[in-house]
Amino acid sequence: MNQFYLGAGLVIFSAVGFSFMPILALFAYRGGMNVSTRFLNLLLLKIRFGVKILKQAANQDKWARSSVGERLTHIQEVAGSIPAAPTRNIKAFGV
Numbered sequence: 001m002n003q004f005y006l007g008a009g010l011v012i013f014s015a016v017g018f019s020f021m022p023i024l025a026l027f028a029y030r031g032g033m034n035v036s037t038r039f040l041n042l043l044l045l046k047i048r049f050g051v052k053i054l055k056q057a058a059n060q061d062k063w064a065r066s067s068v069g070e071r072l073t074h075i076q077e078v079a080g081s082i083p084a085a086p087t088r089n090i091k092a093f094g095v
Contacts, residue, residue, distance in 0.1 A: 028038070 033041075
């Protein structure tokens with residue numbers, strides 16, 4: 001499948017999903033949900049997924065390891081090994 005058509009399809013899918021939000025909110029408010037319970041539900045949902053992400057982070061086998069730290073170390077090593085600027089044309093202390 002072409003990347004363009006995949007992207008266009010996902011945009012349309014997202015637009016349809018967002019268009020159903022007012023309808024779902026209407027059903028939720030008719031069912032007895034008010035603004036405070038809505039925010040409480042969102043908070044609990046965020047906490048639930050946050051805990052799940054932290055548990056996965058503790059188990060390193062499930063996460064792809066990044067080489068950012070390795071690259072940073074490599075850059076620091078290379079930067080540390082760069083020689084100083086040539087000093088043959090600089091007269092220090094009047095010499």
